[in-house]
Amino acid sequence: xxxxxxxxxxxxxxxxxxxxxxxxxxxxxxxxxxxxxxxxxxxxxxxxxxxxxxxxxxxxxxxxxxxxxxxxxxxxxxxxxxxxxxxxxxxxxxxxxxxxxxxxxxxxxxxxxxxxxxxxxxxxxxxxxxxxxxxxxxxxxxxxxxxxxxxxxxxxxxxxxxxxxxxxxxxxxxxxxxxxxxxxxxxxxxxxxxxxxxxxxxxxxxxxxxxxxxxxxxxxxxxxxxxxxxxxxxxxxxxxxxxxxxxxxxxxxxxxxxxxxxxxxxxxxxxxxxxxxxxxxxxxxxxxxxxxxxxxxxxxxxxxxxxxxxxxxxxxxxxxxxxxxxxxxxxxxxxxxxxxxxxxxxxxxxxxxxxxxxxxxxxxxxxxxxxxxxxxxxxxxxxxxxxxxxxxxxxxxxxxxxxxxxxxxxxxxxxxxxxxxxxxxxxxxxxxxxxxxxxxxxxxxxxxxxxxxxxxxxxxxxxxxxxxxxxxxxxxxxxxxxxxxxxxxxxxxxxxxxxxxxxxxxxxxxxxxxxxxxxxxxxxxxxxxxxxxxxxxxxxxxxxxxxxxxxxxxxxxxxxxxxxxxxxxxxxxxxxxxxxxxxxxxxxxxxxxxxxxxxxxxxxxxxxxxxxxxxxxxxxxxxxxxxxxxxxxxxxxxxxxxxxxxxxxxxxxxxxxxxxxxxxxxxxxxxxxxxxxxxxxxxxxxxxxxxxxxxxxxxxxxxxxxxxxxxxxxxxxxxxxxxxxxxxxxxxxxxxxxxxxxxxxxxxxxxxxxxxxxxxxxxxxxxxxxxxxxxxxxxxxxxxxxxxxxxxxxxxxxxxxxxxxxxxxx
Numbered sequence: 001x002x003x004x005x006x007x008x009x010x011x012x013x014x015x016x017x018x019x020x021x022x023x024x025x026x027x028x029x030x031x032x033x034x035x036x037x038x039x040x041x042x043x044x045x046x047x048x049x050x051x052x053x054x055x056x057x058x059x060x061x062x063x064x065x066x067x068x069x070x071x072x073x074x075x076x077x078x079x080x081x082x083x084x085x086x087x088x089x090x091x092x093x094x095x096x097x098x099x100x101x102x103x104x105x106x107x108x109x110x111x112x113x114x115x116x117x118x119x120x121x122x123x124x125x126x127x128x129x130x131x132x133x134x135x136x137x138x139x140x141x142x143x144x145x146x147x148x149x150x151x152x153x154x155x156x157x158x159x160x161x162x163x164x165x166x167x168x169x170x171x172x173x174x175x176x177x178x179x180x181x182x183x184x185x186x187x188x189x190x191x192x193x194x195x196x197x198x199x200x201x202x203x204x205x206x207x208x209x210x211x212x213x214x215x216x217x218x219x220x221x222x223x224x225x226x227x228x229x230x231x232x233x234x235x236x237x238x239x240x241x242x243x244x245x246x247x248x249x250x251x252x253x254x255x256x257x258x259x260x261x262x263x264x265x266x267x268x269x270x271x272x273x274x275x276x277x278x279x280x281x282x283x284x285x286x287x288x289x290x291x292x293x294x295x296x297x298x299x300x301x302x303x304x305x306x307x308x309x310x311x312x313x314x315x316x317x318x319x320x321x322x323x324x325x326x327x328x329x330x331x332x333x334x335x336x337x338x339x340x341x342x343x344x345x346x347x348x349x350x351x352x353x354x355x356x357x358x359x360x361x362x363x364x365x366x367x368x369x370x371x372x373x374x375x376x377x378x379x380x381x382x383x384x385x386x387x388x389x390x391x392x393x394x395x396x397x398x399x400x401x402x403x404x405x406x407x408x409x410x411x412x413x414x415x416x417x418x419x420x421x422x423x424x425x426x427x428x429x430x431x432x433x434x435x436x437x438x439x440x441x442x443x444x445x446x447x448x449x450x451x452x453x454x455x456x457x458x459x460x461x462x463x464x465x466x467x468x469x470x471x472x473x474x475x476x477x478x479x480x481x482x483x484x485x486x487x488x489x490x491x492x493x494x495x496x497x498x499x500x501x502x503x504x505x506x507x508x509x510x511x512x513x514x515x516x517x518x519x520x521x522x523x524x525x526x527x528x529x530x531x532x533x534x535x536x537x538x539x540x541x542x543x544x545x546x547x548x549x550x551x552x553x554x555x556x557x558x559x560x561x562x563x564x565x566x567x568x569x570x571x572x573x574x575x576x577x578x579x580x581x582x583x584x585x586x587x588x589x590x591x592x593x594x595x596x597x598x599x600x601x602x603x604x605x606x607x608x609x610x611x612x613x614x615x616x617x618x619x620x621x622x623x624x625x626x627x628x629x630x631x632x633x634x635x636x637x638x639x640x641x642x643x644x645x646x647x648x649x650x651x652x653x654x655x656x657x658x659x660x661x662x663x664x665x666x667x668x669x670x671x672x673x674x675x676x677x678x679x680x681x682x683x684x685x686x687x688x689x690x691x692x693x694x695x696x697x698x699x700x701x702x703x704x705x706x707x708x709x710x711x712x713x714x715x716x717x718x719x720x721x722x723x724x725x726x727x728x729x730x731x732x733x734x735x736x737x738x739x740x741x742x743x744x745x746x747x748x749x750x751x752x753x754x755x756x757x758x759x760x761x762x763x764x765x766x767x768x769x770x771x772x773x774x775x776x777x778x779x780x781x782x783x784x785x786x787x788x789x790x791x792x793x794x795x796x797x798x799x800x801x802x803x804x805x806x807x808x809x810x
Contacts, residue, residue: 164205
C-alpha cells in the first residue's frame, strides 16, 4: 500500500508543506522538526514522488553531465569527482556521451534535457553559439570544463603555461631537439581542440625563449590513443636528425611513444626523455614525467560551481587550474653524441689513418689508439717480439704507450724502454702506473707502506721517462690517505730537477695535466680510480665518479682511458696464447667474469654488426669504445705485429651517428643501461642480437639501507660520492653506488645483484633511484660483509644500517 505525505505529516505532527520542505532540505525548518519528519517517513516507508516534487518545486534535482567520450581515463576521473559532489548535495546524475558528430547534432537539435535536469556540466566540448542557446532555452544552468562562455561557470587549465613549463624543463636539462605530439579529433569525433592547441603554443614559446629554431618536422598532431602516440614516435625516430626529448599533449600519447622507444631498445629517460600531460594514474608505474593539471580537481570545482549557481542567480564561478610538473626525476639530460640507434649504415672512414685526441683539459694530445704492453712484454714474449710490436705501433701512427710497475714485475716497463731506445722522445706519450709495492714483501707493506717498499716500483721511472705517473689504489688494504704519502715521496724522485728534452729516453720532460713543470718543481700524485670504458662496462650517468673519469681537473695526473676489447675469445675455445688470459701473473684469468660462457656467447652475437662494419671483432670493440667522445684513447694489447695492424683499422672509423657507443647490457638489466638497438628505419637489419647474460642463471638481490642521523644528512651526499669514487671494497670486490631513497630523503639505498659468480648484473629496483653492480660468490655471507665494511669505515656513528636479502630469480 502506498504511503501518502498526509500519513507522514500526521505521524510527525506537522503540516504537509513542512514535510515537503523538511525532506527536500529547504532552509527554515529546525533540525528537531526535520529529524522527526525523517524518522516518520522511515517508519512508514514513505518514498517521495519525483513527479510530485517537480510539480511542487519546478526542480528535478538532476544534473546532466555531457562528455565526448566515456572510455578515456581523463573523462572518467572528471565524472567520478563531479559525481561525488553532486551526490553529496542531493543531485542525481544524467550521463550523456556525444562521441560522434551525428549524436552531437541530434542532442542539441532536440530538447533532450528540458524537464529532465536542472543544469548541465559540459566537459571538453567547445560549444558553438547555437549549442549554448539550445541549452539555455531548455532552462539549463551551465558549468563548463575546458572552455568558457558568458553566463556560465567554468573551470579552465593554464594549458599554454603547462606546455611552456614542460618544454622549459627539457631545455633546462640540455635538450635542443625537442618534439611535440599534440591532439586532434578523429574522424567523426566531437572532441574539442583548444586545450591541445594552447599546449602547442606554450611549447613553441619555450623554444623561442631559449633561442631554439622551430622545426615543423618535430611537430605531430594525432588522435588521443596509445597506438597513435606509438606511430608518431616511430616517425620521429626515422628523421634525419631524431629528437632526444618529447612533449606529449596527453599521457596516453606518451605511453605509446614509450612503447616504441622500448621496442627500439631505447631507455626512458637515459636515452630519451618524455614529458606527458594529465598525470595519469599509470604514469608513476611506467616511469613517466607528466604535467599534473588536477583532473579530478577540475571535476570537483565544476560541480561545486554548478551547485552554487543552482542555489541562486549571480553565484556563477570561474576557475583557472594550474599545471604542475609531476615526477620530474623521470627525465634526464640528452645522451652524449645524440640519440643512440641501431648501427644500420656502413661506417665512414676518415682520410687520416690515425687521429689524435686531447687528454682531458691538459693540453696534451694522444693517439686515439694506445699500445699497452701489460704482462705480455717481459713475460710471454721475448724482447725481439716486443720491439717488433712497438715499432709496428709507431709505423701505424700510435704515439701513446701504457705500462705499469706491476706488469711482469717491472719487466714490462724495462722492455718498453728498450723497444723505444733511439726514438725521438718529444713525439711520444708514455703512461705508467703504480699498483702496489713490487719486490720482496715487507712486514709493514700492508699496514703502512714505506718509501723503501716502493723503490723497485719507481726504479724504471727515471729510465722510461713517463709523461704521467699515476697511483691506482696501490694496496688492497691500505686507506687512500696512508697510501698517498709514500706515493708522493716516490714520485718526487722521478721528476727531474731540470726538465729537459733529448733524443734519448733518459732525458725527458714530464707534464702534469694542465701544467708544465718549472725548474725543480714537484707535483704530488693524486690517487684516482682506474677509468674504464669498454663494451661490457657501465657507469651510472651523472654520478660524481663518472664525471671524474670524463672531466679531469687541471691539477690531476690523468692516464689514458683504457678500452678493454675482450673479443678474441670464442665460447668453448681456449684463450689465445700470449694473452692476458693465459698469463701466470696477470689478473685476467679464465675465471674472470668476462670470460664466462654467457658473456662470451652474448659478445659473439655482435659478430654480424662487426662484419657489416668491415671490422674484426677486436677492431669493432675498439671502434665501439672510440665513439665515446669522453675517451682519450682506447688501449690495445698485442703479442704479434699483425694484431696491432688489425686493431689499427678501427682508427678514424666513424660509426653511424645513431649507433650506441655505450655498454652492452642484458635483457634482465635495468632500463638505464644500453645495448645495440633496433630501429624502425627500413634500413635496419631484420633482427638485432639480443644480449641476454642471465637467461638461465638465478640472481639474488641484496638491499642495503642507510638512514642518516639529522646532523649528517646535509654532508652525506659528499661522503657517499667520495666513497663511491675511490673505493672498491676489500672483500668481494663490491663497488658501492648509493642513491637517495624516493620515499625518504634521509635514507640512502644500494641494490646488489649476485648471480652464481658468472657475470655482472645491473638492477633498477622499483623504489630506488639507481642500481649497483657487484660480484660475490659467498652469497650467504654478503650481508655480514657489507655491514662489517661500512661499520669499519665509521658509518655506524652516522646512522642506522640495515641489510636484507629481498628476492631471488628474475
